[in-house]
Amino acid sequence: MARLVKEEEYTAKRNEILDAALALIYSKGYEQMAIQDILDQLKISRGAFYHYFDSKQSLLEDLIDRMAKETEQSLLSIVQDPDLLALEKFRRYFELSTRWKTSQKTLIGSLLRMWYADGNALFRQKMTAKSIRYISRIYESIIREGVEERVFTTEFPEQVAVIVAQVTLSISDAVIEVLRSQEPDRDPIQKAGMIMDAYTDSVERILGAPSGSLKVFEPGALEELFTAIRQESVPGNPGRKGSKKSPE
Structure with a gap:
């Protein structure tokens, strides 16, 4: 006791x-x-x-782990719902994931420079690998159901789940990179939307799902993420470029 x-x-x-x-x-x-x-x-x-x-970075890793576990509980409720078909589970999963990103946009904006800094490449790789292992387990369950329902076509649910997890995670990286770009002649939101459409089409093809049946990233979330990312570079904002780093 x-x-x-x-x-x-x-x-x-x-x-x-x-x-x-x-x-x-x-x-x-x-x-x-x-x-x-x-x-x-x-x-x-x-x-x-x-x-x-052990360190400030290990604290961040544990913080991200905790947030992932909290999100996992909500996601599992979708995956384990016997009344939902596979396509609807994927749709709701992506919708919930998007809502989480927009609800945490201030945190995401604050962490962006740290996350993509060259010195954090190993940390980023470790966290991405951990995310893929976690997400692919959820995807595999949905994919197997989709194969049984004949809406997905694959003989390799486990391997396809890993591929889809890698693709969906890379969508966020690609979209954020565009939203952070400083190209004045390009509309970042429009370009990010095109990237999302291309990635979504790829996911549907990998799964053998009907065209237009999935929406990996809600377009309405782009404006909110764009605002948070731009604030990260505004003078006086703690996350702006050239700001003084913490010594720890």
């Missing part, structure tokens, strides 16, 4: 630190947030912080 209490206390304190870090990321930006900011806010020692996290 005592051990259970200690585990609960450990989890509660760890979540308290994650909550504080998330609030600071929203208010200051990840690059400007220092471990000392968390210590000051929670009135804890540096040793106490390192009891839960």
Whole structure:
């Protein structure tokens, strides 16, 4: 019983630190947030912080993991719904994923420069690989149902699930890259929309799904993401280019 209490206390304190870090990321930006900011806010020692996290980056990894697990519960409710057919499950999955991105647009805008920095290539690769493993398991379940319902055509549900996961994740990267571009003669939202259409067509072909049956990324979310990304570069914004980085 005592051990259970200690585990609960450990989890509660760890979540308290994650909550504080998330609030600071929203208010200051990840690059400007220092471990000392968390210590000051929670009135804890540096040793106490390192009891839960090895570094600022490991804290970010755990924060992303927690957010992914929270989202997973909502996604699983869609996948496990016996009243939904496979195509509808995919549609609702993508719709929920888009809603999550727009609801977290401030956080996404704050983390963009850190995420795409050359020095974070290994971190980005690790997180992407982890996301593919997680997402592909959900996709595989839906794809197998779709094959049984004869709306998808593939003999390799497990492998196709991984491919579709890779494609859908790369959509976000491609869209964000366009929205971050500084080309004055191009309409970034229009170009991003064309990219989404091309990727969606690819996913439908990979699955053997009817043309126009899926919508991988809701177009209406582009304006919100574009606003968040542009704010990341506005003078006075913590995430802008050339801003001073946190020493930790």
